[in-house]
Amino acid sequence: MKSAFLEPERAVRHGEVCVISLAIALAFTGCQTAPLPRDQALSRARVERDGDLPVIHLSGTPYEIGYQHGRLLRNEVRAHYRSAFAFMETVPKFRLFTRFQVNWYLGRIWDELLPHVPKDYLEEMRGLADGSGVNLLDIHRAHAIPDVFPTHCSVGAFWGAATEGGRFLQIRNLDWSRSLGVHNHACVFVVSPQGKRRFVNLGFIGFIGVLSGMNDRGIAIGQVGSTSVDQTHDGTSFIFLLRRILEEAENADAGARIVREAKRTVGINYLIGSAREKKAIALETTARHFAQFTEADPNEAKSPYAVPLTNAVFRADTAFDPVIRDLQTCSRGDPKKPGLEPPDGSAYEKRYLWQADMVKEHHGRIGTNEVFALAKRIAMKSNIQSVVYAYPEFWVAYAKDDAKAADGEYHRFHIDELLK
Numbered sequence: 010m011k012s013a014f015l016e017p018e019r020a021v022r023h024g025e026v027c028v029i030s031l032a033i034a035l036a037f038t039g040c041q042t043a044p045l046p047r048d049q050a051l052s053r054a055r056v057e058r059d060g061d062l063p064v065i066h067l068s069g070t071p072y073e074i075g076y077q078h079g080r081l082l083r084n085e086v087r088a089h090y091r092s093a094f095a096f097m098e099t100v101p102k103f104r105l106f107t108r109f110q111v112n113w114y115l116g117r118i119w120d121e122l123l124p125h126v127p128k129d130y131l132e133e134m135r136g137l138a139d140g141s142g143v144n145l146l147d148i149h150r151a152h153a154i155p156d157v158f159p160t161h162c163s164v165g166a167f168w169g170a171a172t173e174g175g176r177f178l179q180i181r182n183l184d185w186s187r188s189l190g191v192h193n194h195a196c197v198f199v200v201s202p203q204g205k206r207r208f209v210n211l212g213f214i215g216f217i218g219v220l221s222g223m224n225d226r227g228i229a230i231g232q233v234g235s236t237s238v239d240q241t242h243d244g245t246s247f248i249f250l251l252r253r254i255l256e257e258a259e260n261a262d263a264g265a266r267i268v269r270e271a272k273r274t275v276g277i278n279y280l281i282g283s284a285r286e287k288k289a290i291a292l293e294t295t296a297r298h299f300a301q302f303t304e305a306d307p308n309e310a311k312s313p314y315a316v317p318l319t320n321a322v323f324r325a326d327t328a329f330d331p332v333i334r335d336l337q338t339c340s341r342g343d344p345k346k347p348g349l350e351p352p353d354g355s356a357y358e359k360r361y362l363w364q365a366d367m368v369k370e371h372h373g374r375i376g377t378n379e380v381f382a383l384a385k386r387i388a389m390k391s392n393i394q395s396v397v398y399a400y401p402e403f404w405v406a407y408a409k410d411d412a413k414a415a416d417g418e419y420h421r422f423h424i425d426e427l428l429k
Contacts, residue, residue, distance in 0.1 A: 047076060047080075050069055050073040050076055050077060051076075051077060051080060051081070053068045053069055053073075053077070054066055054067050054068065054077035054081055055081075056081050056082065059197075059420045059422075060418070060420065062195060062196070062197060062407070062420050063082065063085070063195075063196045063197070063214070064196075064197040064199065064427075065077075065078065065081060065082060065196060065197070065198055065199070066199045066201075066427075067198060067199070067200050067201070068200070068201035068202075068203075069201075069202075069203055070132070070203050071129040071130070071132035071133040071136065071202070071203075072132045072133065072135060072136040073136060074133055074136065074200065074202060075132065075133035075134060075135060075136025075137035075138075075139075075140065075217065076136035076137070076139055076140040077136075077140065078133075078136070078137055078140065078141075078198075078215075078217070079136065079137040079138065079139065079140025079141030079142075079143070079215075080140035080141070081140075082141075082196070082214050082215075083140065083141050083142065085194060085196075085214045085215070086137070086140075086141040086143060086214055086215040087141060087142065087143060088194070089191075089193075089194040089213070089214050089215040089216075090143050090147055090148075090151065090215055092190050092193070092194075093151055093154070093189065093190070093191070094108065094111060094147070094151075096188055096189055096190060097111045097115070097154075098111055099188075111150075112146075112150065114157075115150035115151075115153045115154065115157075116146070116149075116150055118153040118156060118157060118242050119149045119150055119152070119153045121241070121242035121243045122152075122153060122156065122242055122243075122244070122245075122246055122274070123149075124243075125243075125244050125245040125246075125272060126245070126246075126249060127249060127253070129202075130217060130249060130252075133217050134148045134149065134152070134217060137215070137217065141215070143215070148215075151215070151216070152216070152217070152218060152246070152248070153242075153246075154189075155218065155220075155246060155247070155248050156242055156246050156247075156274055156275055158185070158186055158189065159234030159236050159275070160183060160184065160185045160220070160232065160233065160234040161184040161185070161233070161234055161326065161356060161389065161391060162181070162182055162183050162184050162185075162231065162232065162233040162234065162325075162326075162360075163180065163181075163182040163184070163233065163323075163324075163325055163360040163361075163364065163387050163388075164179075164180065164181050164182075164231035164232065164233060164278070164279075164280035164291075164323065164324050165179065165180045165280070165321070165322065165323030165324070165364045165383075166178070166179040166180075166280060166282040166289035166321065166322050166323070167179075167320065167321045167323075167368060167375050167380070168287045168289070168320050168321075169287060169319075169320035170319065170320050170372070170373060171318070171319065171320035171321050171368055171372050171373065171375055172320070172373075172374075172375040172376065173373075173374055173375060173376040175287070176376070176399060177227075177282065177283075177284040177287050177399070177400060178375065178376075178377065178380050178397070178398070178399050179229050179231075179280075179282040179284075179289070179396075179397070179398035179399075180231075180323075180364075180380055180383060180384050180395075180396070180397055180398075181221050181229075181230075181231030181280075181394075181395070181396040181398070182360075182384055182387060182388055182389075182392055182394070182395050182396075182414075182415060183220055183221060183231075183392070183393055183394035183395070183396075183414075184388070184389045184391040184392050184393070185391060185393050186391065187390075187391055187393060187408065191213045191216070191393065192213075192393035192394065192407045192408040192409075192414070194213050194214040194215065195212075195213060195214075195394075195407040196212060196213060196214045197209060197210075197211055197212075197405065197420075197422070197427075198210040198211075198212055199427045199428065201428070202256060205256040205257065206224045206225055206226065206255065206256050206257060206258075206259070207224065207225045207428050208222055208223065208224035208225065208255035208256060209222050209223050209224075209403075209422070209424060209427055209428075210222045210252070210255070211394065211396055211405050217252075218246070218248025218249060218251070218252060219248060219249075219251040219252040219255060220232065220248065220251065220394075221394060221396050221405075222251070222252075222255050223255070223398060223400070223403060223424055224254075224255040224256070224258070225424070225428055226258070226259045226260070226283075226285060227283060227284035227285045227400040227401070227424075228254065228255065228258050228259070228260070228261070228264055228281065228282070228283055228284075229281075229282045229284065229398040229400070229403070230251050230254055230255065230264070230279065230280065230281055230282070231279075231280050231396070232247060232251060232277050232278065232279050232280070233277065233278040233279075233280075233324055233325060233326050234275070234276070234277060234326060234339075235276040235277060235278045235293070235326040235327070235328060235337060235339050236275070236276050236326075236337065236338050236339045237275075237276035237295045237333070237336040237337045237338060237339070237342075237344070238336050238338060238344045239276065239295035239296050239297055239298060239336045240274060240275040240276060240295065240296050241274055241275075241296045242274055242275075243272070243274075244271070244272040244273050244274040244296060245271045245272060245273065245274065246274055247273070247274065247275070247277045247279075250267060250268050250271055250273070251279075253267050254267055254268075254281065258281075260283055260286055260288075261281045261282070261283040261286060261288045261289065261290045262290070264281040264283075264290070265281060265290050265292055265301055268292055268294060268299070269292075269299050269301070273294055273295070273296050273297075273299075274296060275295075275296070276294065276295045276296075276333075276336075276337065276339070277292075277294050278291065278292065278293050278294070278324045278325075278326060278328065279291070279292040279294065280292075280322065280323070280324055282398065284398070284400030284401075285400070288303070289303070289304070289322040290302070290303055290322065291303075291322050291323075291324050293324075293328040293329065293330050293333050294333075295333055295336055298330070298332055298333050298336070300328070300329075300330035300332075300333055302322065302329070303322065304317075304318070304319055304320055304321060304322055305317045305318060305319045308329075308330070309329050311329075311331075312329035312330075312331070312334075313351075314327060314329065314351060314352050314357070315329040316361075316362065316365035318365065318368050318369070321364075321368045323361065323364040323365070323368075324361065325340075325356045325357055325359075325360035325361040326339040326340055326356045326357075326360075327339070327340040327352040327356065327357045327361060331349060334349050335348075335349055339356065340352035340353065340354060340356050340357050341353040341354060355389065359386075359387050359389075360387050360389070363383070363386055363387050364383065364387065367379060367382075367383045367386075377397060377399055380397050380399075381397060381404075381415075381419070384397060384415045385413075385415040385416060388413045388414065388415035388416070389413075390413065392408060392413040392414045392415055393407065393408040393414055394406070394407055394408070394414050395413075395414040395415040395419070397419070400424070401423055401424045401425050402421065402422070402423050402424075403421075403422055403424065404419040404420065404421050404422070405419065405420055405422070406418060406419040406420065
């Protein structure tokens with residue numbers, strides 16, 4: 010990974026390029042943007058609330074979806090951006106020049122990501138900026154944050170002979186920096202993008218990337234940050250790959266193909282569950298390496314640290330592919346030492362092994378009660394979101410104050426009701 014600091018000459022050039030690029034973009038898009046019937050676009054969107062959790066329905070072109078998001082949640086978007094950048098200014102390496110240096114750093118990361126960001130997402134961010142009044146450059150910089158602040162999570166799927174009645178159940182605990190404060194800006198996005206699959210993004214106000222969600226075909230996703238030395242920012246961020254899965258995939262293999270064929274950035278373990286197929290796939294990835302696993306996978310069984318089980322696929326940050334594991338720094342990995350280090354610490358012992366224990370103890374009787382109990386048991390102090398998928402239903406909880414998300418109130422939704 011390159012230095013976190015930009016030399017002054019390059020920082021000036023970066024600012025000049027951003028201004029020139031923005032001017033060119035406005036020159037070419039201004040005629041298109043001015044007559045846009047924004048009132049008509051807003052009429053196709055609405056905000057509801059489930060208790061204190063906003064649920065926003067968005068539809069149309071990428072620009073319209075972004076504009077609806079920004080305009081209908083204008084005050085909340087602006088508040089989220091103020092808090093996010095205020096936090097970034099407290100990070101030790103930025104304390105000397107604070108916001109100026111934050112902009113340098115995130116701007117550099119975004120410059121590397123930019124060539125690989127789908128054009129539709131750039132248009133949506135432009136709409137978000139116009140609707141909210143937040144500077145477009147700040148929106149770009151904010152979408153670089155997930156690539157530099159790893160998530161530490163748990164994901165799992167259970168079905169068939171392992172569950173009660175064979176029901177497909179999936180868990181996703183998002184463990185991330187509580188100081189970043191994204192959980193204070195929680196939102197459920199119900200999105201009907203023009204020409205793509207409809208989906209629900211269990212996300213955060215002002216953020217168009219995806220960390221958790223389900224689409225109209227019952228494809229549900231989650232991921233785990235799995236840091237390694239094989240990383241770059243010259244690729245497509247995982248937050249956009251996850252969104253593409255929801256927008257494009259009608260089965261688990263199609264979702265896996267999106268990740269496999271992409272030019273990736275940082276180490277991520279993915280879990281793609283397909284309730285209609287009753288199938289789940291775990292993906293272990295770095296920038297240059299990719300490994301795919303299914304239930305009771307014989308390749309997984311070759312690892313002395315894995316617990317492959319029938320009708321179950323689950324992950325924390327430990328990779329079981331030997332090439333990827335040898336590159337990992339998470340779970341006490343040391344790429345500088347020869348051989349593979351046994352995983353150690355709570356990520357492996359609690360978030361992974363405790364999932365295996367639950368499957369073995371309750372095999373054939375796993376229901377939603379068992380999955381909720383599992384989510385609560387494996388949640389770390391950093392747990393800011395907890396999701397239980399049981400297509401066509403799902404439940405989501407967000408952290409409040411100092412409490413873990415899994416210890417709080419879950420909001421129940423039915424995807425067919427949301428998308429009707």
